[in-house]
Amino acid sequence: MEALDLRRRRMITLSIIPLFIFLLLWIITPYRPFFAGLALGAGISLCNILYLARRIRIIGEVAAAGSQPRSGTGLLTRILLVVFGVGLTFRYPEWFDYRSFLLGLPMCYVLLIIVEYWSKGKERLSNRKG
Template sequence: MPELQQLFNRHCKYIIYLIAIYVLGWGFTSYKTIFMGLILGTSVSLFNHWNLVRKTTLFGEAASSGKKMRSFGTMIRMCSAILAVFIAGKYPNLFDLISVLIGIMTAHAVIIIDFFLQQIFKSHIKREER
């Protein structure tokens, strides 16, 4: 599954760039709670994405060797999102709850945007080959 690892590496790079932008926003604007919420939510989103890629790789290895796998770690991903929301609720002076929720969805948005960009890039290359 090297293509899955390439996808994850690209997604990881984009998400880390977003976190860097959020850190700059936290440092240079007065919207500190919003950017801290985005940082927390996006960090959890990156962890969940990493966990899913790791479990998918393990599932592929187990399937090719004829073994069974227990789960894809859905509980861990849900618990990490719940923990982030709990932290935001516990410390509302540091984290904005809505920003945490938006941050948790960041990996999904990055995956969708990356998919469309790759499709546009592939169609552009095909047109140049003609």
């Protein structure tokens, strides 16, 4: 589970940067609904990833203890979180642009792939050194 914690920390570090940039652009540019939608989508996908990491840790701990894991990976909660975002874009179209919301949704999943390759590269490097 240390590998999962390491990836989670890297994921948070890597996704805070674009989120901060989106918020900065939301403040300084006139395209406020676009960047608000982007930040909303990216924030929801970050929440989804962190929630998934938490559930994986719980399942892993239960499985390591030798008992049968009863909880799932929380797919319904993650879907409802996205539906909540869609609802916000429905309710406040003058604040959030739905196109940028849809663009922001896959952001953290792309970052997850980058983190995975990054971790693999570091592991390979440490194996070569050690």
